[in-house]
Amino acid sequence: MGIQDAIGELSSLLGQRLSRSKSDLELHGASETHFPLTPPDAVAFPKTTEDVAQIVEICARHRCPVIGFGTGTSLEGQSQAPEGGVTVDFQHMNQILEVSQGDMFVRVQPGVTREALNEELRATGLFFPVDPGANASLGGMASTRASGTTAVRYGTMRDNVLGLEVVTAKGEVLRTGTRARKSSSGYDLTGLLVGSEGTLGLITELTLRLHGIPEATSAAVCAFEDVPQAVETVIATIQMGVPMARIELMDVDSVRAVNAYAGSDLVEKPHLLLEFHGSESAVAEQAEIFGDLAQDFGGSGFQWAAKPEDRTALWSMRHNAYHAILASRPGARCLVTDICVPISRLAEAVEACRADLQSSDIEGPILGHVGDGNFHACLLFDEANAEERARVLEASERLVDLALSMGGTATGEHGIGIGKRRYMEREHGAGWAMMGAIKTALDPDNIMNPGKLVPPRN
Amino acid sequence: MGIQDAIGELSSLLGQRLSRSKSDLELHGASETHFPLTPPDAVAFPKTTEDVAQIVEICARHRCPVIGFGTGTSLEGQSQAPEGGVTVDFQHMNQILEVSQGDMFVRVQPGVTREALNEELRATGLFFPVDPGANASLGGMASTRASGTTAVRYGTMRDNVLGLEVVTAKGEVLRTGTRARKSSSGYDLTGLLVGSEGTLGLITELTLRLHGIPEATSAAVCAFEDVPQAVETVIATIQMGVPMARIELMDVDSVRAVNAYAGSDLVEKPHLLLEFHGSESAVAEQAEIFGDLAQDFGGSGFQWAAKPEDRTALWSMRHNAYHAILASRPGARCLVTDICVPISRLAEAVEACRADLQSSDIEGPILGHVGDGNFHACLLFDEANAEERARVLEASERLVDLALSMGGTATGEHGIGIGKRRYMEREHGAGWAMMGAIKTALDPDNIMNPGKLVPPRN
Numbered sequence: 001m002g003i004q005d006a007i008g009e010l011s012s013l014l015g016q017r018l019s020r021s022k023s024d025l026e027l028h029g030a031s032e033t034h035f036p037l038t039p040p041d042a043v044a045f046p047k048t049t050e051d052v053a054q055i056v057e058i059c060a061r062h063r064c065p066v067i068g069f070g071t072g073t074s075l076e077g078q079s080q081a082p083e084g085g086v087t088v089d090f091q092h093m094n095q096i097l098e099v100s101q102g103d104m105f106v107r108v109q110p111g112v113t114r115e116a117l118n119e120e121l122r123a124t125g126l127f128f129p130v131d132p133g134a135n136a137s138l139g140g141m142a143s144t145r146a147s148g149t150t151a152v153r154y155g156t157m158r159d160n161v162l163g164l165e166v167v168t169a170k171g172e173v174l175r176t177g178t179r180a181r182k183s184s185s186g187y188d189l190t191g192l193l194v195g196s197e198g199t200l201g202l203i204t205e206l207t208l209r210l211h212g213i214p215e216a217t218s219a220a221v222c223a224f225e226d227v228p229q230a231v232e233t234v235i236a237t238i239q240m241g242v243p244m245a246r247i248e249l250m251d252v253d254s255v256r257a258v259n260a261y262a263g264s265d266l267v268e269k270p271h272l273l274l275e276f277h278g279s280e281s282a283v284a285e286q287a288e289i290f291g292d293l294a295q296d297f298g299g300s301g302f303q304w305a306a307k308p309e310d311r312t313a314l315w316s317m318r319h320n321a322y323h324a325i326l327a328s329r330p331g332a333r334c335l336v337t338d339i340c341v342p343i344s345r346l347a348e349a350v351e352a353c354r355a356d357l358q359s360s361d362i363e364g365p366i367l368g369h370v371g372d373g374n375f376h377a378c379l380l381f382d383e384a385n386a387e388e389r390a391r392v393l394e395a396s397e398r399l400v401d402l403a404l405s406m407g408g409t410a411t412g413e414h415g416i417g418i419g420k421r422r423y424m425e426r427e428h429g430a431g432w433a434m435m436g437a438i439k440t441a442l443d444p445d446n447i448m449n450p451g452k453l454v455p456p457r458n
Numbered sequence: 459m460g461i462q463d464a465i466g467e468l469s470s471l472l473g474q475r476l477s478r479s480k481s482d483l484e485l486h487g488a489s490e491t492h493f494p495l496t497p498p499d500a501v502a503f504p505k506t507t508e509d510v511a512q513i514v515e516i517c518a519r520h521r522c523p524v525i526g527f528g529t530g531t532s533l534e535g536q537s538q539a540p541e542g543g544v545t546v547d548f549q550h551m552n553q554i555l556e557v558s559q560g561d562m563f564v565r566v567q568p569g570v571t572r573e574a575l576n577e578e579l580r581a582t583g584l585f586f587p588v589d590p591g592a593n594a595s596l597g598g599m600a601s602t603r604a605s606g607t608t609a610v611r612y613g614t615m616r617d618n619v620l621g622l623e624v625v626t627a628k629g630e631v632l633r634t635g636t637r638a639r640k641s642s643s644g645y646d647l648t649g650l651l652v653g654s655e656g657t658l659g660l661i662t663e664l665t666l667r668l669h670g671i672p673e674a675t676s677a678a679v680c681a682f683e684d685v686p687q688a689v690e691t692v693i694a695t696i697q698m699g700v701p702m703a704r705i706e707l708m709d710v711d712s713v714r715a716v717n718a719y720a721g722s723d724l725v726e727k728p729h730l731l732l733e734f735h736g737s738e739s740a741v742a743e744q745a746e747i748f749g750d751l752a753q754d755f756g757g758s759g760f761q762w763a764a765k766p767e768d769r770t771a772l773w774s775m776r777h778n779a780y781h782a783i784l785a786s787r788p789g790a791r792c793l794v795t796d797i798c799v800p801i802s803r804l805a806e807a808v809e810a811c812r813a814d815l816q817s818s819d820i821e822g823p824i825l826g827h828v829g830d831g832n833f834h835a836c837l838l839f840d841e842a843n844a845e846e847r848a849r850v851l852e853a854s855e856r857l858v859d860l861a862l863s864m865g866g867t868a869t870g871e872h873g874i875g876i877g878k879r880r881y882m883e884r885e886h887g888a889g890w891a892m893m894g895a896i897k898t899a900l901d902p903d904n905i906m907n908p909g910k911l912v913p914p915r916n
Contacts, residue, residue, distance in 0.1 A: 102693060102802030125697070145642040156640050158649070159617065174888045179865035180798040181830045182614050184603040184653055184873045185885055186911055187893045191616070191649035195642055212699040235560060239583070241670040241736070243701075278699070282740055340638040344560030372639045407637035415642045427643055430632045434900065435645045441899030442892065453644055 003084055006064035007042045010086065013054055017045040017092075028069055028087040031077050034335050034381075034389070035418060040067060040081035047092045049165060049173055049204040056202065056447075057171030059086055065450050068198035070140030071113065075336055076417030078144055078197050082451040088202060090139055096120050097205070103179060104210045105162055110139020110203045117208075126210040129154035132413065133319050139203045144415035145195030149318070152238075152371030153245040153277065154211060156413065161194050165205035169443035177207060192438070197415055198449040200442050214277035217245070218287055219305040219314050222294045223269040227251060227354075228347035230272050233290075233297040234370050235343055240293070242286045244371060246275035246315075251354065253365035254321055261324030262317045267301060272370070273318055275311070318367075325365045325378040332380040335392050337364075339403035340374040340412030352402055353377055360395050374412030400426075416453045424453070460520035461542055465500045467516045468544065475503040475550075486527055486545040489535050492793050492839075492847070493876060498525060498539035505550045507623060507631055507662040514660065514905075515629030517544055523908050526656040528598025529571065533794055534875030536602055536655050540909040546660060548597055554578050555663070561637060562668045563620055568597020568661045575666075584668040587612035590871065591777050597661045602873035603653030607776070610696075610829030611703040611735065612669060614871065619652050623663035627901035635665060650896075655873055656907040658900050672735035675703070676745055677763040677772050680752045681727040685709060685812075686805035688730050691748075691755040692828050693801055698751070700744045702829060704733035704773075709812070711823035712779055719782030720775045725759060730828070731776055733769070776825075783823045783836045790838040793850050795822075797861035798832040798870030810860055811835055818853050832870030858884075874911045882911070 010018050019025075020042050029039030046052045059066045065085025072079055081087055090111035098107040101124055108117060115135045117128050132141060132148035140146075142164070147156035154160065163177025176189040193200055224230040227249070234247055250258065250271045259266055272294075276286040291302050305311050326334055341349045350366060357364040357377065368375030377399065379392045400410045400423050410416075410423040424432045436455040439446075446457050468476050477483075478500050487497030504510045517524045523543025530537055539545055548569035556565040559582055566575060573593045575586050590599060590606035598604075600622070605614035612618065621635025634647040651658060682688040685707070692705055708716065708729045717724055730752075734744040749760050763769045784792055799807045808824060815822040815835065826833030835857065839850045858868045858881050868874075868881040882890045894913040897904075904915055 100800070100802065101697075103800040104697070145646075147640060147642075151640060155617075156642075158640075158646065168888075168892070172888055174892065176886075176889055178798075178867045178885070179800040180832070180861075180867050180870065181801065182605060182609060182616075182798060182832065182870055183867035184605075184614075184871050185867045185869050185878070186653070186874055186882060186890070187896060188603075188616065188646075188649050188653055189886075189889050189892060191646050192896075195644070195646055212697055214699060239559075239562070239670055241672060279743060281743060285737060285739060340636075340640060342558070342561040342637040343639065344558065374638070374640065403638075409636045409638045409641035409643045411643050412638065412640055413642050416644055420643070424644060427636070428634075428647075430626075430630055431634055431647050432644070434626070434632065434647060437899045438645060438650075438896055441895045 002062035003041050003064045006059050006062035006086065009058045010042065010044060010055060013058065014044055019043045027072070028079065028089065029081055031080055032073055033075050034333055035077040035080060038080045038082045040087040041084045043087045043089050045089050045092050049167065052088060052167045052202055052204050053171050053173050055086065055088060056167050056169070059447055060169060060171055060445065063445050063447060066202065066447055067449050068139065068143060068202050070111065070137030071135065073134040073136045074140060074144055074417060075414040076419035078415055078417035078452060080418060082418060090137060093204070099124060101126065105179065105207055106210055107205060107207050108138055109205060110137060112138050114138060114141065121210065125213050127213050128208055129211050130157055130160055138206055138208065142194050142203055142206055143197050145413070147413040149246045149248055149369060151369060152247055153243055158191060158194055160209045161190055161206055162209050163207040164190055164193055164203055166193055166201040166203050168201045169448050179207070195415065197417060197453050199439055199453050200448060216278060216280045216283040217311065218276045218283050219311040220274045220287060220303060221266070221314065222272050222299045222302045223267050224272070224299050225269065227270050227350045229298045230270050231347035231370060233272065233294050233299060236293045237290050238371060240289055242289050244274060244286070245277040246273070247371040248273040248318055249368035249370040249375065250321065251350070251366040254325065254367050257324040257328040257365055258317055258321055261327050262320065264317055273314060321367055322378060325380070329363065329380045331382065333383050335379040335381065335396055337377045337379065337396050337399050338374070338411045338414040339399050339408055340372060341403050341406045341408035343373040345406040346370065346373045349402060349406060350375060353399055356395060356398060360391055362392055362395055369412070372412060373408065418452060421453060461499050461522045464517050464520035464522035464544065468500065468502060468513060471512055471516065472502055477501045486530070486537065486547065487539055489538055490531055491533050492791055493535040493538060496538045496540045498545040499542045501545045501547050503547050503550050507625065510546060510625045510660055510662050511629050511631050513544065513546060514625050514627070517905055518627060518629055518903065521903050521905060524660065524905055525907050526597065526601060526660050528569065528595030529593065531592040531594045532598060532602055532875060533872040534877035536873055536875035536910060538876060540876060548595060551662070557582060559584065563637065563665055564668055565663060565665050566596055567663060568595060570596050572596060572599065579668065583671050585671050586666055587669050588615055588618055596664055596666065600652050600661055600664055601655050603871070605871040607704045607706055607827060609827060610705055611701055616649060616652055618667045619648055619664055620667055621665040622648055622651055622661055624651055624659040624661050626659045627906050637665070653873065655875060655911050657897055657911050658906060674736060674738045674741040675769065676734045676741050677769040678732045678745060678761060679724070679772065680730050680757045680760045681725050682730070682757050683727060685728050685808045687756045688728050689805040689828060691730065691752050691757060694751045695748050696829060698747055700747050702732060702744070703735040704731070705829040706731040706776055707826035707828040707833065708779065709808070709824040712783065712825050715782040715786040715823055716775055716779055719785050720778060722775055731772060779825055780836060783838070787821065787838045789840065791841050793837040793839065793854055795835045795837065795854050795857050796832070796869045796872040797857050797866055798830060799861050799864045799866035801831040803864040804828060804831045807860060807864060808833060811857055814853060814856055818849055820850055820853055827870070830870060831866065876910060879911060
């Protein structure tokens with residue numbers, strides 16, 4: 001591959017907006033989690049779709065790998081460069097292009113972060129609900145099919161991306177979707193590209209569905225004697241049709257870590273953290289139904305956080321749980337698992353996970369998007385301890401097998417990247433080869449984010 | 459192509475379950491709407507996935523076209539056989555395989571109809587909401603990405619199919635999706651296959667998301683002086699976050715047709731028909747908010763139908779509107795348009811459509827899923843009158859151009875089939891070629907429903 005030839009041409013095109021500095025290469029080759037550094041050969045900073053199209057066209061001609069980069073917060077190495085090449089960093093493509101209040105959508109460049117978007121939307125009475133915790137870029141969130149705490153009510157990126165502009169592997173600019181709320185016109189290319197992790201093209205623009213800021217919002221916490229009690233309460237609440245906006249599980253280890261980190265005083269039992277959205281009366285009714293059910297299932301200490309500052313404190317505690325867990329063992333790194341199971345199997349899966357980690361002598365506090373059946377164990381390890389690192393990786397693999405044995409998936413929201421590619425055949429069987437055939441058809445020279453998601457080329 | 463060789467082998471495999479009777483061929487080559495008869499060479503009636511795999515394997519070997527068939531209620535000729543071949547009729551694959559109350563999903567064979575499914579589910583407190591009007595098969599509904607009156611609340615087939623079993627163009631059996639409620643594991647093959655109209659494979663099993671039967675349901679009707687008033691009311695209600703379950707528009711011509719057919723006495727003005735789902739108090743609150751807004755925008759005669767029999771009568775009237783419109787001109791056929799526009803442009807689109815039809819001297823009452831921006835004009839014509847038929851087709855094409863000029867789509871829910879293939883390049887540009895590349899990769903010999911949706915092969 002003519003990576004150096006590509007870089008020569010790119011340098012003429014972009015000037016200062018092509019970087020080969022060590023710090024840029026390392027930043028773009030690093031991971032938030034446990035993968036070794038794999039830097040690209042250069043980092044490009046486009047400002048326009050036309051820039052991106054020219055970058056890809058040049059790379060395609062020289063068969064040089066092209067990797068998209070948002071904020072680098074993905075957890076399976078999606079933005080690393082294991083085969084070198086050129087990373088396309090979208091930080092300068094951060095404009096909100098159009099807000100349509102009547103049609104409740106927004107058109108943005110891929111480098112806009114979800115927090116910047118919601119800040120900008122505040123005056124409109126609308127908001128973008130998908131919230132993976134990190135202040136990720138919207139292009140990155142679409143690429144990994146992110147979700148998070150609000151998916152139980154508002155869906156994942158799959159449900160909230162209405163259309164895309166992408167630069168294909170040939171450097172062609174293509175639009176998918178329309179401004180209408182639904183369509184049955186042909187293959188769902190938007191849906192195919194969301195979650196494709198930059199392996200089929202680079203997203204240069206997104207049209208996103210917005211939602212009305214609810215009239216009323218209330219948050220609550222509730223303690224349970226054990227995880228099955230908490231999960232049974234969630235199942236019953238969902239079956240009653242209560243449209244909870246968030247419903248999060250913290251196991252007792254997470255509660256301890258959070259108490260220590262944030263100075264909170266949650267009782268040392270598993271907790272559900274909840275949020276209700278709706279009219280004043282609907283929110284009150286939802287909370288009452290939940291409270292009654294929680295009591296039936298053995299919940300205790302049901303507490304409201306109706307004031308905005310209390311709610312903010314609650315969710316900030318939840319969003320900082322990852323840092324709280326990391327801080328519980330100074331110097332440790334963390335492998336975050338991400339299995340998702342049918343909700344009826346969730347209590348069993350969490351209990352099996354806890355038992356496995358205990359018998360493997362691994363610290364792994366558990367956090368879960370329990371309304372989706374999705375939970376994370378934060379497996380702590382010392383990077384210098386090869387044996388412990390291996391033990392953690394093996395436990396992570398057993399968890400994937402557990403999820404698959406229950407009819408679940410290896411990843412609810414973090415995606416495949418480098419880290420979960422080896423589970424793809426187990427999960428999808430012949431479907432993985434179908435993904436490979438699509439990839440080969442749309443990127444015959446395998447330049448788009450090679451080494452990720454799809455089967456290796458022969 | 460060795461169609462006759464394929465049929466010889468299929469006859470040995472299936473015996474009586476392969477039909478070449480004239481009546482079967484004509485039934486499977488006919489359309490609900492205006493397309494000429496294009497019969498297949500044979501009709502196969504599989505009972506199992508294994509049957510389907512063998513049928514496709516034989517057809518693949520002989521390069522014989524394979525067309526899926528549910529109930530034949532598609533509206534763009536999706537189940538017709540313009541290149542001959544073998545139609546696979548799923549009427550004997552009509553088993554409900556599994557109902558999971560805890561996980562709120564059902565696993566069905568493709569020949570199960572939506573009414574049969576909901577009948578079976580009644581005792582569980584769950585239901586499948588997607589309702590295109592016709593009692594279509596669920597396999598067919600997935601293939602065309604159907605939706606209908608409830609999409610505004612519950613989404614389309616895109617949102618309600620969790621996983622599929624399909625037989626690929628090679629005759630291989632493949633499963634997509636999991637039993638978990640979300641996943642970010644690789645390309646969304648389920649989403650790619652939903653709406654692919656049998657051009658990438660045949661659906662042999664579906665896992666569908668179920669919803670809780672709401673505690674309370676109320677329906678209502680409201681008259682407006684004109685269509686813009688009605689649409690403004692809808693936009694305001696959606697922006698208030700009122701989760702309406704159905705919100706349907708009938709223009710004054712539809713109201714007249716329905717009154718004449720069903721003996722109803724709706725005042726001769728545009729109407730909205732609504733349904734609210736939720737708890738008793740939530741439904742009352744939703745209806746009150748809507749009623750207030752309707753009054754602000756000039757609505758009148760807001761009437762409740764809280765009793766189940768009144769609701770049934772209301773929706774039966776709506777579902778029979780197509781027949782009422784056909785009956786308004788005895789002997790006529792109907793071309794049903796299906797454009798979908800951003801909701802902010804809906805009033806303008808409906809008015810432009812009415813003006814166009816009037817100036818073209820075409821009778822075309824309008825019905826709309828107004829919460830989605832999707833509406834149908836039922837263009838009546840005499841099949842024996844070639845001039846009128848051509849006039850209707852031209853009007854239909856102008857409507858598509860209108861939708862595209864407003865950022866909408868040529869089809870909100872009926873799909874592409876034969877009828878709308880010529881608009882694909884206009885709507886999707888280079889995206890249509892991308893669909894063709896995917897099709898070629900997954901069905902290199904073009905045996906799966908040829909002549910539909912994707913670009914013609916060179």
